[in-house]
Every structure is written in C-alpha cells, then in structure tokens.
Amino acid sequence: MLLVVLDDVGYGQLSCFGGLVETPNIDRVAASGLRYANMHTTALCSPSRSCILTGRNHHSNGVASIMELATGFPGYDGRMPFENGMLPEMLIDHGYNTFCVGKWHLSPTEDNSPAGPFHRRPLGRGFERYYGFLGGETNQWYPDLTQDNAQVRQPRLPEDGYHLSEDLADQAIKMILDSEANAPEKPFFMYYAPGAGHAPHHVPKDWADRYRGRFDEGWDSYRETVFAQQKKIGLFPADAELSPRDPDVPEWNSLSGDERRLYARMMEVYAGFVSHADHHLGRVLDTIEQIGELENTLIMVISDNGASAEGGVTGSFNEMLFFNRVPENFDDNLAMIDELGGTRTYNHYAWGWTWAGNTPFRRWKRETYRGGATDPFVVAWPARIGARGEVRGQYAHAIDLVPTVLDALGVEPPAAVRGVAQAPIEGVSFASSFDAADAPTGHTTQYFEMFGHRAIYHDGWRAVCPWPGPNFTEAAAMGRRMGEPITPEVLERLDASGWELYDINEDPTESSNVAAEHPEQLRDLIALWWEEAEKYKVLPLDGSLQARLATERPQTSRPRTRFVYRPHTSLVPAFAAPPIYNRPHSIEADVEIPADGASGVLIAQGGDAGGYTFFVDDGRLRYVYNYVGREQFEVSSSEPLRPGRHAVRYEFEPTGQPDFKLGRGTPGRAQLYIDGRLVGNADFPYTTPLLFELEGLSCGYDFGASATKSYQPPFTFTGTIHSVTVEVSGELIRDDDAEVARLMAQQ
Known part of the structure; x- marks a missing residue:
C-alpha cells in the first residue's frame, strides 16, 4: 500500500480536481481508480495527519492543533496515546514492511532533537524505516533531515542538483527495492509525505517557468475556470453556485500592473513546486510498476488541509519577515521576482491564490468552513477496484482511511498493540463504495474544531460557528481577532447568534446561510456539536493562542544557559x-x-x-x-x-x-x-x-x-x-x- 499525504494543497488545485496545477501522476492514479468529492480533514496539519494514521479524531489523539501549541488538557497535550495505534503498528504483525518518508510533525517538538526520546517518532510508532523531516516545514534546498533516529546531511548541494522532493523519492524507491530484492513476496506499507505545497515554495526554476503566463488572468478568473471544470468532471452538479467573493481578498483588476506580475509569478512558482513533487511521486509509481506490483497496490492520495493563507494578502519572498513581524516592502518583493523559489528565498504566495486554490469553497486552512476542511482524495487499486476514473460522493473524513484500509485488506483492528489495549477506531469504512457508486454513506456525523472555529456535519446539513468571525474583515469590525480566548460571555453570544447553517445537498459551497429559515435544525446541530465535543475530548473549548504558547511543557533536559x-x-x-x-x-x-x-x-x-x-x-x-x-x-x-x-x-x-x-x-x-x-x-x-x-x-x-x-x-x-x-x-x-x-x- 502507498499512502500519499500532500501538504497545504487545496481542493481546486490538482488537475484531476479541475485545478490548473498539472499533476499527471496523481491524475494517473485517479484515472485508474476513484476521486472522492466529499472527503474532509481537520483543517490543519498535525491534527489531520494524526487522524489519517490512527482512524481516531484529532482531539482523541491529543492533537487539537499543531504539536508546538500543546497544553495540559487531554485533547490538547500533543502526546498521541499508545492506545490509539497507528496503521503501521496494525499492519506490521500481518507481515508488512512499513516505511515512512517525508514530513512527520506528530511528535512533541521537544522530543525531536538528536537526544530523543524516540518513542513518538516514526520508528516508535510502527514504522521500520524513516527518512524525512520531523517538524512542520523545512527548507527544500537545505532540509533538516532525519534517517531512522539519526540526523543526517543531505547527499548533495543545490548547485549539484539537490532538491528535497527528489531526495524523498530516491529514498522511497530504495526502501521499496530493498524489500523486493530480499523478500519479493512481502507486502509493504509506505507513508509518503512530501513537503509540497507547504512553504517555502522552493522549486527548480525551469519547473516554475513551465507555467509562465498561465496565471496572468488572476485569482478571480482562476475560480471561474476551475469551477466550470469541476462541474464538467462531475464533482458538483451543473446548478451549483460558486461561493461569494471573500472580503479579505482584493479584486485582481484592482491591482497595479506590478502587483499582478509579482502575484502571478508567485503562483507559477507554487504550481511548479507541486508539479515537481508530482513528477517524483511518478518515479515511485514507476518503481512499483517495474517490480510488477502497481496493479496490486492500494494507493491513496490526500491533502492534510485546504490551501494555506500564511503568505498574507501580499505574499512574501521571505517568510522570515512575517515570522519576525518585519513590515513587508512591495519593492523588495518585486526586486526578488526572478529569485522566487530559489535558494535565496523562503517564499509564499499571496492569499488570493489560497482563496482560488480552495475553489469552489470559501476560506482556507485553519478554519472549519469547507475551504479549510474539504480536500482532494484519490484511491486506486486496479486488481481489486473495477471502477476507472469515476467520482464518488459519499461523505468521508480522514478518520475513515484506517478502517477502510483494514476492511479492504481483510485485517481486523487489533485488540492490543505492543501490549497496550486499543481504543475503538472512530472512523468508518467506505470500502463498500469502491465498486458501488450508490453505496450509502456510513459517516453521517462529524464535528470540527480548530482554535475555537467550529462546525458540525449531520445527514446533509452543515452548521458553522466561525471564530473570530466569518473573515478577518468582519472579525475586525466586531473588535475580535484570531487567538483571543473565548470567554463564557462570548461563548454564550456565539451559541445564541454566531452559528450559520447550510444545506449541503442543495448548497455544497456554503454560499447561502439558511439559519433563519431552519432554526430548529440549527438548534439540534448545535446541541449535537456539544455532545460530540464531550465525547471526543474537545472541551474545554480553547480559542486562545498566547495562553497555549505560554503553557509550560515537559522538557527533555533541564533549563540551561x-x-x-x-x-x-x-x-x-x-x-x-x-x-x-x-x-x-x-x-x-x-x-x-x-x-x-x-x-x-x-x-x-x-x-x-x-x-x-x-x-x-x-x-x-x-x-x-x-x-x-x-x-x-x-x-x-x-x-x-x-x-x-x-x-x-x-x-x-x-x-x-x-x-x-x-x-x-x-x-x-x-x-x-x-x-x-x-x-x-x-x-x-x-x-x-x-x-x-x-x-x-x-x-x-x-x-x-x-x-x-x-x-x-x-x-x-x-x-x-x-x-x-x-x-x-x-x-x-x-x-x-x-x-x-x-x-x-x-x-
């Protein structure tokens, strides 16, 4: 099995989902299998990855947010419990080799130094071999690499042709071939998680140049073009509406010529980055084909959340400016236009492309509107799935991947892993939909929460309570900003009037809030959110950021100067x-x-x-x-x-x-x-x-x-x-x- 987890790739970016970023190898997987139009994640990196690998909700895993913002509450402590076993831990006892390549971001930050401890890293959670980076991001030209449990230096320098995406593919291929050469009958499970398309958007210049001029019409035009293609593919019905303009995003035609030129180049670089990563994924697929196992390999491709808005309204040639609160200077950014993606930059695109990248939905990563939490998902298994190139509409969530894999492989969830009794898996299998387009959706209810931004899905209805507001413009008008704690008084007002309601069957893009027309339906969904929150360790609801940052955490060494x-x-x-x-x-x-x-x-x-x-x-x-x-x-x-x-x-x-x-x-x-x-x-x-x-x-x-x-x-x-x-x-x-x-x- 090959499980590919992309990073910060939106619903409307991959070409097999109607996007304008060419991903022929992911398209190849989609053409030999299925595209799921209704797959969901948590809207953030570490939480989604914890769901993907365990089949449990992110708060059940203690991963309410990124590992760096852990607190002492059970759903927030950043220490994934061993009773929530990971998929490699379940498969290794069935004779599988288990390999992990790329981004981890599932162990406490303080555990990621060469001093360990190592028991929450890949080799401590069922993987037999690992090569990649342990944190949330890394320089693609000069990555912070770990092999198994030891830090290593990259095999060559950028001037000698090095890039992390190629290196990860090289290592993945080596692991597969090592296994095949020594035990050809032994199955493998590979978790393949490249850095693309998380910032920094680093890519060889010729890959970015392939998109020269492709995005000159801007993000407004991009959304119209992509939505039309998504309807043609069958991801949305012909009468579906594109979500309205986001007030935080300037109209493309309102920008100056230099702004349009710079922002278009930022998107060219991002697109080249993702296409470059897809190319090297293709090398992995080619290797599996060369050993005669492509037809018999279950392949899943998913993104961990919607497209990322961390570049801000103007984007940046160097995110270190943003991290350090250094005011952005447009002239400085423009002066670096020809360097974007190279070794002298640490770049991220403007958030107009984030909005466009999540077409047709509203908003983006970190928020529980569909733009943050609905993601591209592709499945193929030619030897076992008869359908080719079809679309499935069943509701699914990242917690469903593990039970689906186990169901498809005929493996029962273990009662214990390494002597630790296992908690129930919280997802449900959607394997019945592989060959039955009309199979009923087994996943009827799903809560969402991220930094106090809440949502709940149930039987075709979706309620959303945005925090601090539906967008930054409206939040500022209410005197709120992201990261502020949600006091009891504020929470009472939010539950009284802050929820929105959408009929997803009729309005899949969350364009029409029907809360006023269906007050009883909304009240039921709000009550259901609280029931789910209590069940899955979401409480106490925490919208704060500074308080989480200031929380004292366990350390692997004593404080020192x-x-x-x-x-x-x-x-x-x-x-x-x-x-x-x-x-x-x-x-x-x-x-x-x-x-x-x-x-x-x-x-x-x-x-x-x-x-x-x-x-x-x-x-x-x-x-x-x-x-x-x-x-x-x-x-x-x-x-x-x-x-x-x-x-x-x-x-x-x-x-x-x-x-x-x-x-x-x-x-x-x-x-x-x-x-x-x-x-x-x-x-x-x-x-x-x-x-x-x-x-x-x-x-x-x-x-x-x-x-x-x-x-x-x-x-x-x-x-x-x-x-x-x-x-x-x-x-x-x-x-x-x-x-x-x-x-x-x-x-």
Whole structure:
C-alpha cells in the first residue's frame, strides 16, 4: 500500500480536481481508480495527519492543533496515546514492511532533537524505516533531515542538483527495492509525505517557468475556470453556485500592473513546486510498476488541509519577515521576482491564490468552513477496484482511511498493540463504495474544531460557528481577532447568534446561510456539536493562542544557559539551538591554529534568509549577522589569528530596547576577543526579534545556505576545534504575539 499525504494543497488545485496545477501522476492514479468529492480533514496539519494514521479524531489523539501549541488538557497535550495505534503498528504483525518518508510533525517538538526520546517518532510508532523531516516545514534546498533516529546531511548541494522532493523519492524507491530484492513476496506499507505545497515554495526554476503566463488572468478568473471544470468532471452538479467573493481578498483588476506580475509569478512558482513533487511521486509509481506490483497496490492520495493563507494578502519572498513581524516592502518583493523559489528565498504566495486554490469553497486552512476542511482524495487499486476514473460522493473524513484500509485488506483492528489495549477506531469504512457508486454513506456525523472555529456535519446539513468571525474583515469590525480566548460571555453570544447553517445537498459551497429559515435544525446541530465535543475530548473549548504558547511543557533536559558544542555534534535543530534573541550572549571557541593558518566556520545558525556565522577567513576572526535576508552586519578582528591554541570570543551587549512592532530586535554592541583582548567591535542597529531561517545550528562547518556571501558552504574549519560554548545568561525580552504568528504559519 502507498499512502500519499500532500501538504497545504487545496481542493481546486490538482488537475484531476479541475485545478490548473498539472499533476499527471496523481491524475494517473485517479484515472485508474476513484476521486472522492466529499472527503474532509481537520483543517490543519498535525491534527489531520494524526487522524489519517490512527482512524481516531484529532482531539482523541491529543492533537487539537499543531504539536508546538500543546497544553495540559487531554485533547490538547500533543502526546498521541499508545492506545490509539497507528496503521503501521496494525499492519506490521500481518507481515508488512512499513516505511515512512517525508514530513512527520506528530511528535512533541521537544522530543525531536538528536537526544530523543524516540518513542513518538516514526520508528516508535510502527514504522521500520524513516527518512524525512520531523517538524512542520523545512527548507527544500537545505532540509533538516532525519534517517531512522539519526540526523543526517543531505547527499548533495543545490548547485549539484539537490532538491528535497527528489531526495524523498530516491529514498522511497530504495526502501521499496530493498524489500523486493530480499523478500519479493512481502507486502509493504509506505507513508509518503512530501513537503509540497507547504512553504517555502522552493522549486527548480525551469519547473516554475513551465507555467509562465498561465496565471496572468488572476485569482478571480482562476475560480471561474476551475469551477466550470469541476462541474464538467462531475464533482458538483451543473446548478451549483460558486461561493461569494471573500472580503479579505482584493479584486485582481484592482491591482497595479506590478502587483499582478509579482502575484502571478508567485503562483507559477507554487504550481511548479507541486508539479515537481508530482513528477517524483511518478518515479515511485514507476518503481512499483517495474517490480510488477502497481496493479496490486492500494494507493491513496490526500491533502492534510485546504490551501494555506500564511503568505498574507501580499505574499512574501521571505517568510522570515512575517515570522519576525518585519513590515513587508512591495519593492523588495518585486526586486526578488526572478529569485522566487530559489535558494535565496523562503517564499509564499499571496492569499488570493489560497482563496482560488480552495475553489469552489470559501476560506482556507485553519478554519472549519469547507475551504479549510474539504480536500482532494484519490484511491486506486486496479486488481481489486473495477471502477476507472469515476467520482464518488459519499461523505468521508480522514478518520475513515484506517478502517477502510483494514476492511479492504481483510485485517481486523487489533485488540492490543505492543501490549497496550486499543481504543475503538472512530472512523468508518467506505470500502463498500469502491465498486458501488450508490453505496450509502456510513459517516453521517462529524464535528470540527480548530482554535475555537467550529462546525458540525449531520445527514446533509452543515452548521458553522466561525471564530473570530466569518473573515478577518468582519472579525475586525466586531473588535475580535484570531487567538483571543473565548470567554463564557462570548461563548454564550456565539451559541445564541454566531452559528450559520447550510444545506449541503442543495448548497455544497456554503454560499447561502439558511439559519433563519431552519432554526430548529440549527438548534439540534448545535446541541449535537456539544455532545460530540464531550465525547471526543474537545472541551474545554480553547480559542486562545498566547495562553497555549505560554503553557509550560515537559522538557527533555533541564533549563540551561550554557550550551557546549563540538565539531562532531549533529546538526542542532533550530528549536533546540541557544535562544540568543533579544538578550546578552557570548560565543567562545577553544581552537588550535596550525602553523600554516586556518580558515572555516566555528559555529553557524540559519542562512541567507536570516542567521549568523562565526568564522575565520583570511587569517582573521569574523562574525556576520544576517537580518531576515535584508541586511548584514559584521565585525572583524583588527589583527590576524596566529598559530597556536586560542580562546576566541564573540560577545553581544544590548544597547537599547527592541521594537517588535517594526520587526526589530534588540540593538547592541558586537565585540570580538582573542585570548581576552578586544580585537574588534561594531554597533548593530537592530537584530532579528524572533527567528532565524530554519536551518539549525552547526559546529565546525556551515549547514545549508550561508548567512554571508563571504564563503561557500560548508566551509569546514581547517584547524582544530576543541569546543564552542554559547552563554545566554542575560535577561530575555519576549514578544508572545510574534511567536504565536510564527508557530501558526509553520504548520
């Protein structure tokens, strides 16, 4: 079996769902099987993936939101219970090899360092082999890679043709061929989860150029074109209506020529990214065909939520600007138009394309309208499913995948996994619909909740209670914003007048709110939502973000202010690196310089979209600080570093307060010392307030894109490093709002 989970791909983006992003290999799967027009997810990454792999609802899994925002309540703790076994744990006892490739994002963040613990990572949850990235996103050119339980470096650099999508396919193919060569009769289960199309939208330029001019008509035209194609395919009836214009999205014709040119290119890059990933998925399919198993392989393809709006109304060439609350500058974005998708960017498209990508629905990821929670889904199994290229309309949810797979394979859900008694599976099988287009829908009721945004489906009716409002424009008019807690008083008002009602059989796009015409139906659905919420651990209802962020979580190590690294240390994930932002700190390296001198990196974190590097070049000690890819500040030693053993030191002393509203961290004085003597100083006018580029910390070399153009990575140090010590004992200045914005965008 092959289970493919796409990332941030909307209902109206894939070509087999009427979209204008060409995905011939997913189309190939759809043509040999079925498209499900009525598949749903939770509207967010980690929660949906937990449902896909366990068959239980996201709150039942403790995954109410992303793992980084866990709290102590049972439905929110981010620690998936072992009584909710995963599909690989169920299949491995039936003789399956189990492989996981790509994005995980299902273990607590603090568990994802090389120190573990490892029991909630893929190898702890039934997978025998793993290759991919453990967090919510990664740089596609310079990914943070884990193989099994060890961090590894990418096999080659971008200038040598590296891209993560190709690497993941290479690894998937190797796993399949290893199994086939040694035990050809042994079945396999592969969970294949590429980063596409989550930001950063990184792709080789020629793939983006294939779409040159395709999106020049804009997002309004895109929606009309795609909806017409969706009707032609049979995903919607001929009389269905396109959902109305979203007030948060500007009309394409209202934009300037430069705006239209930039935003069209952003969509070209995204489309190229998804098509490129589809191409490499095709290589995996070709491999399965070459070993003679394609006809006998159950294949499922699904997205984890609707298209993503984290790029904001203008998009960005570098999301680190958004993460750090640095005001976007259109001229800066336009100046990078030819670099979008490349190694010098960390880009995301404007949210007009998000709205269009979820055609014909309203809204997007993180919200429980259908635009966030209704997703493309394709199934094929030529040897067992007789239908070809047909559409199914049965209601289904991500929790239904596990029971459907077990039903199709003739496997009973285990009573226990590794000695742990199992909780009931909460989804229902839709396998009966494989060869029966008119098979009844077994899934008649489904609740939704994400950051206080609620919905419930029951027997063709759908009620939605949007929080903080139906859109950002209306929420602002009511004095509300996302992330605010839902107080008892607010909750009472919401339940009294904040719910909307849609007859999905007549109005599949949620275009006509009929709450006033059917008050009793709405009251019943609201009561049903509360019943489901109590059953599946949704309560207490939590719309907050800052409170979740501030929650103290279990840690794998004691709090510390001193971090010691050596050149053989694995790459340190960004979340585990010393928190140097907005505080005094120092970096001291114990080094030996040989008689003929030395050069190279002592320690580095981040890259050309934001970070720092402490290194030796031309015999001199240097420190370069990259501010969100826009500016570089530097301090160099006034004298060379002579042969022998030395203590070389960088110190940062704040000289003022940060300005978080302008995206500027603490200004300060940068100083360099050799054996206690001051040899260089400079004033940095501001620093990064919250987050460098997500490339982690490396000692003795530079992992990934460098924060400076002074050298080419890895620029390995040619002398001897005994240790590098980072001290962060100074007082920390926090900005919780900015931290919340970052975490929400990295889902």
